[in-house]
Amino acid sequence: MTAHPEATAADSSKTMAAARYAGAMSARPKRPLLLALSAVAVAVALIPVVYLAVRTAQAGWAAIVEDLGTVRVARLAVHTLGLAVVVTAGCLVLGVGAAVLVVRTDLPGRRGFAVLAALPLAVPTYIAAFAWRSTVDGFAGFWAAALVLTLCSYPYVFLPVAAALTKADPAQEEVSRSLGRTAWQTLTGVTLRQIRPALTGGGLLVALYVLSDFGAVSILRTDTFTRAIFVAFDLGFDRTGALVLAAALVVITMLILAGEEAGRRKDARYAPLGGTRRMAAPFHLARLRRPAVFALAAVAALAIGVPAVSLAHRMLQGVSRPGAWTEVAAAAGNSLWLSAAGAAFTMLLALPLGLLNAKAPGRASRLLDRLGYLGHALPGLVIGLSLVSFGVSFAYPLYQTAWLLALGYAALFLPLGVAAVAGAAAHAPPVLDEVARSLGRGPLTVFRTLTLPLTLPGIGAGAALVFLTCMKELPATLLLRPTGVDTLATELWTNTTVAAYAAAAPYAALLVLLSSLPTWLLTAHTGILTRKSAP
Amino acid sequence: MSHLELHGIAKRYGSVTALDGVDLAVAGGTLLAVLGPSGCGKTTLLRCVAGFERLDAGEVSVDGRAVAGPGLHLPPERRQIVTVPQEGALFPHLSVRRNIEYGLTRAERRTDRVAEVLALVGLTGYGDRMPHHLSGGQQQRVAVARAMAPRPSLILLDEPFSALDAGLRADLRRDVRAALQADHATGILVTHDQSEALSIADQVAVMRDGRVLQCAPAAEVYRKPADPWVAAFVGEALFLPARSTPQTATVSTALGPVQVDTLPPGDGDLVIMARPEQIRVTSAPAAVSATVVGHDFHGHDATLSLRLDDGTQVTARVPGHALPETTVVGLYVEGVCRAYHDHDRAHRPNLVTA
Numbered sequence: 080m081t082a083h084p085e086a087t088a089a090d091s092s093k094t095m096a097a098a099r100y101a102g103a104m105s106a107r108p109k110r111p112l113l114l115a116l117s118a119v120a121v122a123v124a125l126i127p128v129v130y131l132a133v134r135t136a137q138a139g140w141a142a143i144v145e146d147l148g149t150v151r152v153a154r155l156a157v158h159t160l161g162l163a164v165v166v167t168a169g170c171l172v173l174g175v176g177a178a179v180l181v182v183r184t185d186l187p188g189r190r191g192f193a194v195l196a197a198l199p200l201a202v203p204t205y206i207a208a209f210a211w212r213s214t215v216d217g218f219a220g221f222w223a224a225a226l227v228l229t230l231c232s233y234p235y236v237f238l239p240v241a242a243a244l245t246k247a248d249p250a251q252e253e254v255s256r257s258l259g260r261t262a263w264q265t266l267t268g269v270t271l272r273q274i275r276p277a278l279t280g281g282g283l284l285v286a287l288y289v290l291s292d293f294g295a296v297s298i299l300r301t302d303t304f305t306r307a308i309f310v311a312f313d314l315g316f317d318r319t320g321a322l323v324l325a326a327a328l329v330v331i332t333m334l335i336l337a338g339e340e341a342g343r344r345k346d347a348r349y350a351p352l353g354g355t356r357r358m359a360a361p362f363h364l365a366r367l368r369r370p371a372v373f374a375l376a377a378v379a380a381l382a383i384g385v386p387a388v389s390l391a392h393r394m395l396q397g398v399s400r401p402g403a404w405t406e407v408a409a410a411a412g413n414s415l416w417l418s419a420a421g422a423a424f425t426m427l428l429a430l431p432l433g434l435l436n437a438k439a440p441g442r443a444s445r446l447l448d449r450l451g452y453l454g455h456a457l458p459g460l461v462i463g464l465s466l467v468s469f470g471v472s473f474a475y476p477l478y479q480t481a482w483l484l485a486l487g488y489a490a491l492f493l494p495l496g497v498a499a500v501a502g503a504a505a506h507a508p509p510v511l512d513e514v515a516r517s518l519g520r521g522p523l524t525v526f527r528t529l530t531l532p533l534t535l536p537g538i539g540a541g542a543a544l545v546f547l548t549c550m551k552e553l554p555a556t557l558l559l560r561p562t563g564v565d566t567l568a569t570e571l572w573t574n575t576t577v578a579a580y581a582a583a584a585p586y587a588a589l590l591v592l593l594s595s596l597p598t599w600l601l602t603a604h605t606g607i608l609t610r611k612s613a614p
Numbered sequence: 615m616s617h618l619e620l621h622g623i624a625k626r627y628g629s630v631t632a633l634d635g636v637d638l639a640v641a642g643g644t645l646l647a648v649l650g651p652s653g654c655g656k657t658t659l660l661r662c663v664a665g666f667e668r669l670d671a672g673e674v675s676v677d678g679r680a681v682a683g684p685g686l687h688l689p690p691e692r693r694q695i696v697t698v699p700q701e702g703a704l705f706p707h708l709s710v711r712r713n714i715e716y717g718l719t720r721a722e723r724r725t726d727r728v729a730e731v732l733a734l735v736g737l738t739g740y741g742d743r744m745p746h747h748l749s750g751g752q753q754q755r756v757a758v759a760r761a762m763a764p765r766p767s768l769i770l771l772d773e774p775f776s777a778l779d780a781g782l783r784a785d786l787r788r789d790v791r792a793a794l795q796a797d798h799a800t801g802i803l804v805t806h807d808q809s810e811a812l813s814i815a816d817q818v819a820v821m822r823d824g825r826v827l828q829c830a831p832a833a834e835v836y837r838k839p840a841d842p843w844v845a846a847f848v849g850e851a852l853f854l855p856a857r858s859t860p861q862t863a864t865v866s867t868a869l870g871p872v873q874v875d876t877l878p879p880g881d882g883d884l885v886i887m888a889r890p891e892q893i894r895v896t897s898a899p900a901a902v903s904a905t906v907v908g909h910d911f912h913g914h915d916a917t918l919s920l921r922l923d924d925g926t927q928v929t930a931r932v933p934g935h936a937l938p939e940t941t942v943v944g945l946y947v948e949g950v951c952r953a954y955h956d957h958d959r960a961h962r963p964n965l966v967t968a
Contacts, residue, residue, distance in 0.1 A: 510703045514757075516690035517664050517697045518717030519764060528716070532707050 110439045116431035121447045123486065124428060124493045127465035128329065128453050134468075135326040138319045146323040151307075155324070159303040160331065162225055162296075163289040169229035170285045173378060174236025175278070179266065180371050182244040185361045187372065193241065195379040197602040200234040201594035202386050203551035203568070205294025205575075206587045207231050210389035212298055213580055224301040230382035231295070232288055236281035238602065243277035244270070262362055280498060283339050283452075290332055291458045291491075293554050298575075304328045305458040309554070312464060325461040329453065336449055390591070393584035406570070407585050411593065414566040417556070418549035420481050421488030425496045425545045426538065428489050433500020433541075434530075438509060451497055454490035462487050463558030484559040488549045495548060499541020503534035543600045550594055567593070616677045616767035616800050617642045618663070623672035625658055625824075632658040634824035636672070640768070640817070645794060645801045646829075647815030649808060649848070655824040656804045660770045663802070664697050665690035676767045694767040698774050702757035704745040710756050711741035717764040731759040734793040751782045758790050762797050769794065771803040775810065787814050808848045812836060820844050836889075838875065842954050845887045850917075852893065852929055856884040856953065865953060868926045869893070869945055870901045874953040883956035890917060892949050893930035900944025904928070909937070920945065 135143065146152070177196040181189045199207075208227050211218050251273060255265040271278065293305040304324055311321035364371055432451060435444045454462060466487050470478030477483045507530045515525040553568045560566060565573075567590045574583035618640040625633040632655045640646045648656045661667040663674055665681070665688060673683035676695070681688045696717065704713050714728045732738050735755040745753055754774055761769045774790070775783045791814050794801055805811050811818050812832040819829040820840075828840035839845035842853065856865040856872065864871050865884060872886055895918065904920040907927075916937055918930045922945075930945070932938070 506706070508703075510699050510701070511705060513664070513666055513690065514697055514699060514703050514760075515705075515716065516666075517693070517695060517766075517770075518760070519691045519694065520716070521689075521691050529705060533705075 110435065113431050113435045113439065114443060117435045117444070117447050120428035120432050120493075121450050124451055124454050124490045126469060126486065127462045127490050128457065130465045130469050131322060131325055131329065131457070131461060134319075134322050134465075138323060142319055143323050143326075146320045147327060152324070152327070155302060155304050155307055156327070156331070158221065158301065159290065159328070162221065162228070162301065162303060163286045163335075165225045166228045166232060166289045167282050167286045169225070170233040170236045171278070171282055173229065173233040174281060175240055175271070177233070177237050177375060177378070178241035178244055179270075180375060182241050183270075183362055184364050184371070185368075186364060186375075187368070192375050192379075194599070194602055195375070195383065196237045196241075197234050197598050198379075198595065199231050199382040200238075200547065201591050201598045202231055202383065203294065203553070203590065203594075204228060204231045204292055205298055205553060206390075206571070206591065207382075207386050208295035208298040209575055209580075209583075209587070210386035213393070214385060214389045219300045221301050224296050224299045226381075227295050227299065228289055228292060230378070232285045233378075233382075234598075235284040235288065236278070239277040239281045240274060243274035247273050279339060283335070284494075286335055287332065287452065287455055287494075290328060290335075291455070293458050293460055294572075304331075305460065308458060309460055312460065322461075325458065328461075329457060332453065332457075336452055340445075340449065386591070390584055390588050393581050394588055396581035396584070403582070403585060407567075407589060410565050410567045410570045410586060411589055413560075413564050414550055414568065414590070414593070417481055417484060417560070417564070417566060418488075418546050420485045421492075421549040422542050422546035424485040425489040425492050425549075426500075426542045429493055429496025429500050429541065429545075430538070432493070433497045433538075434504050436497065436501040437504030448494075448497065451493045455492065455494045457491070459487070459491055459552055459555035460558070462490050463555035466490075466555075467558055479562050481561055484556065484561070487555040487559045488545070488552065491552065491555060492545045492548050495544050496541045499544065500534065500538055503537020503541070504530075506537065507533040540600065547594050547598060550590065618768050618800065618802075619673075619675050619678075620659075620663070621673045621675075623659065623662055623674065624670045625655075625662055625667060626670050631824050633662065636821075636824070636826050638819055638826060638829060640800055640802060642800050643795075643798045644816040645791065645803060645814060646817045646819060647811035647832075648802060648804045648819045648821055649806070649811040650821035651806060651847070654821045656806075656821050657772060659821070660697070660772050660802065660804050663768070664695050664770055665693050694764075695770060696761040696764070696766040696768070697770045697772065698754075698757045698761045700773045701777060702750075702753040702774070704748075704753055704756055704760070706745050708745075709741065710737070710743050710745070710748070713745070713756060714741075714760045714763045716760065717766075722764070727763055731763045731793075731797075734762065734796055735759045736789055751778055751786050754778065754786060755789070758793065762793065762799055765797070765799075767800065769799050769801040771801060773805055774803070776805070776807070783810075790814075812848065818848075820847060822847075837950075838952055839887070842885075842887065845952065850890050850929065850931075852888045852890060853885050854888065854926070854928070855956065856886045858884060867947075868902070868922055868924060869928070869947050872947045873950045875950050877953050878955050880955070884953055885956045886951045886953050888947055888951045890929045890931040891915075892947055892951065893920075893928060894946050894948045895920075895930050895932050895938055896944045896946065897938060897940060898944060900946055902945045903942055904945050906938060906941045906943060911937075 177192070180186050181193045181196065186192065204227060207230065208224070211223070211227055247270065251269050252265050255269045256262070260268065291305065293309060296303045296306050297309065304327065308321045308324050308328075311324065432447060436448055466483055467478075470483050474483070477486075511529055511533075512525055515529055516522070520528070551568065553572055556566055557569050557572065560569060567586045571583050571586040571590065574580075574586070620636055620638040623633050623636040624631070636655075636659060638646070648659060650656045658667065662669055662682070668687050669682050671684075674681050675683075676693070680686055681693045681695070705716065708716070710732070711728055714731060715723050718727060728741060729738070732740060735758055737752060737755055737759065740748070740752070740756070745756070748756065757774070758771075775787055778786060787810060803811070803814060812835070815832055817829060818832050818835045820827045820835060822843065827844050828835055830838075835844070836848055839848060842851070845851040854867045854869065856867045858877065859866050859871065862877065863873055863875075865874055865877075865886060866872075867886060872888070874886060877884070902922065904922045906918055907921050908919040910917040912934065914934050915931050916934055918932060918938070920928050920930060920943070922928065928945070
């Protein structure tokens with residue numbers, strides 16, 4: 080005749096769950112200021128996209144249908160999508176494989192391999208394509224472009240996955256192993272599902288990058304949308320056709336984003352709070368050690384070795400040219416400050432959007448986030464031409480200034496900054512804000528003393544990534560740089576187009592070298608370089 | 615030494631009513647425990663008092679000064695009400711000292727208040743540690759010290775011990791209680807753990823479905839629960855049908871005549887509630903005999919399952935050193951029991967009474 084409190088506690092569990100859910104939902108502040116700033120940021124980043132839409136609409140339906148309904152456009156679409164699929168798949172295999180080996184096994188020299196796996200980020204795709212093409216005779220076409228793009232882009236998967244693997248709680252894996260699952264089953268069934276946000280995020284970046292890549296496909300003569308657009312623009316005969324092609328590319332991008340959104344699990348977002356974070360016990364490779372080391376070394380040799388050897392070879396011919404070093408130094412200075420301006424402006428726009436994503440997730444923030452991705456998928460070329468026209472027509476004082484180029488960079492690289500800010504904001508969960516407020520500190524003080532210091536490392540890493548990406552950016556820089564200002568990338572391109580490979584080499588080498596530093600910072604930030612703590 | 619008053623607090627989320635007219639008062643320098651099952655609204659209550667949520671109705675006042683009410687919502691930073699969340703939520707980039715200084719003015723930081731509150735929570739000398747170098751219990755102590763440091767009007771503790779293991783929890787509970795008392799702090803502690811609520815608090819408020827069912831000193835909540843649900847929630851409860859007798863303070867049950875404090879007003883079948891420790895087991899001949907059909911041994915005590923000759927099942931708690939040696943024992947009820955109408959119990963289908 081005894082009544083148990085536990086039994087009664089289960090009473091009307093449905094309404095309780097509903098109440099708790101409702102409580103959790105409303106616990107998040109609405110943050111109208113953040114929402115407004117985010118909307119402004121996205122609006123700024125969308126200027127080129129909107130301009131493109133307006134110009135396309137002006138072309139009229141008849142012209143659009145006539146331009147798109149051709150065999151050539153169908154072939155372009157197949158090539159472009161095929162390239163995106165092949166490269167994304169390749170990057171997922173290479174990126175996840177390298178991340179698992181480096182983070183979760185007893186691989187010898189794992190710190191070194193971590194750096195090697197991140198380093199291709201420092202090699203712009205057009206430099207890699209140029210290096211391969213000048214080394215291997217007849218290196219061109221779809222599969223050549225797929226190889227080069229995969230080798231250059233897999234760090235986009237490797238870095239987030241390695242970071243997620245480092246931070247993931249090994250307890251779930253231990254439970255899986257103790258329930259009788261093998262190491263492989265645990266990896267595919269538990270670990271990779273745990274880090275799914277990092278996987279899809281990295282894969283999405285790769286797919287979008289491939290859609291917008293221009294340098295490598297042009298050098299390797301693969302017919303994709305970007306190359307066709309450039310040809311149409313460059314020849315100057317068919318500007319409307321080029322805009323329509325660009326619009327088709329935007330539609331493809333939106334379909335990919337929509338697909339990713341539909342496939343995303345609703346509960347994928349989680350921020351581990353408190354608790355002790357243990358390192359997972361490394362998996363013993365045993366007989367797989369040699370093949371693993373060989374595989375990683377081979378990928379590194381292809382991704383970094385080939386460009387390095389090729390560049391070194393051309394360098395020896397290039398530096399003997401009189402006056403070469405002063406030109407290189409001037410271009411390097413220009414690259415640095417333009418990229419710094421671009422990174423600063425991009426992070427300024429990314430800050431409210433990333434914070435909104437992390438602190439007030441909902442329909443509005445998701446929509447703004449998706450919209451922010453649009454510019455990233457547009458070819459830099461289209462962003463550049465859009466902004467040139469925009470500058471001439473609507474903002475003449477900005478035309479041919481660093482401001483317009485910074486806007487172009489922001490339109491292109493906003494998602495990189497947003498992802499970094501949103502990830503960093505997870506280090507400052509709302510409960511900390513609440514405690515600080517209850518201790519008598521106003522919202523601004525809380526932001527200065529808590530939110531900023533806690534999120535700054537992650538935001539800094541995001542800024543480094545944006546800076547590096549700006550430095551490598553070619554087509555938008557070509558079109559938007561202030562008159563007479565040459566950067567490393569534009570000097571390289573100018574020399575390459577006239578087949579002055581030797582003269583191009585110092586710029587390429589310096590570009591790779593300068594890009595290595597942010598890559599190093601980024602790699603260090605993931606935590607995969609830290610030594611395992613002593614047991 | 616501030617006192618807090620809540621009048622008719624209501625809070626809805628869409629169609630779900632989280633708080634349904636809550637009235638509570640906390641006297642200065644005392645600790646109130648709000649006890650209830652998950653989802654009863656107790657955390658929402660804390661968030662409303664702290665200012666993280668806006669009230670739909672009602673008023674919150676501290677020392678007679680309203681901080682929330684119709685047309686009034688002071689932001690959290692102007693209420694002098696500090697929270698200690700479940701997981702402590704220390705600022706991870708600040709040392710223990712800087713965490714505790716966070717709520718202090720510049721002048722207060724130059725006093726020895728930090729050392730004082732660190733001593734109160736038993737962490738003297740830990741000022742320069744970083745939060746990630748502390749154990750879970752130590753983090754929770756720092757969170758309490760941080761909350762006490764600015765001498766707020768009120769400290770809100772949201773299940774602050776639930777993430778800790780049992781042994782640690784008892785120590786920490788005692789130390790936090792002592793620290794709050796030494797500092798004359800006023801507090802509200804939210805918990806779903808009845809033993810925690812009964813042991814730590816001056817007053818216990820039992821909540822269910824957004825309402826306060828009873829608010830009274832711990833002993834009174836345990837001995838004189840307002841209704842059968844409260845009785846079962848705050849501890850193990852034994853319900854037996856009863857009949858009134860000519861004497862007003864005694865009823866007749868399967869365990870013989872039982873003393874009750876009062877009879878519920880009105881007519882209807884009676885039921886009495888006894889705590890298992892009130893059922894005394896004796897080897898001497900008694901009016902009621904029962905068979906021992908099982909026991910759960912807990913060390914300090916044991917719970918006996920007994921069957922009366924008429925088939926009624928009852929539970930008795932006996933000291934661990936005094937387990938009966940025979941299977942047939944005598945029973946009697948000690949002390950005063952609580953009487954309810956049976957229909958008060960009947961509409962609570964989950965109250966299992968064998």
